[in-house]
Amino acid sequence: MGTEDKFNNKAEELAGKAKEGLGKVTDDESLEAEGRADQSESHVKQAGEKVKDAAGKVKDAFKD
Secondary structure, eight states, X not given: OOHHHHHHHHHHHHHHHHHHHHHHHTTOHHHXXXXXXXXXXXXXXXXXXXXXXXXXXXXXXXXX
């Protein structure tokens, strides 16, 4: 997983948390839900990148 990808995914997660929090404060359920959705999307991306990392490690283990 590239450092840039990790950074972008984490930034997306944090933006989603901020959006969710703003939705709670302003009593905007739509904004709150959008923030939760952004966080979920970020978590899925992070999980996919972790799978790629693990696959790369397995591949590297068989090179030796």
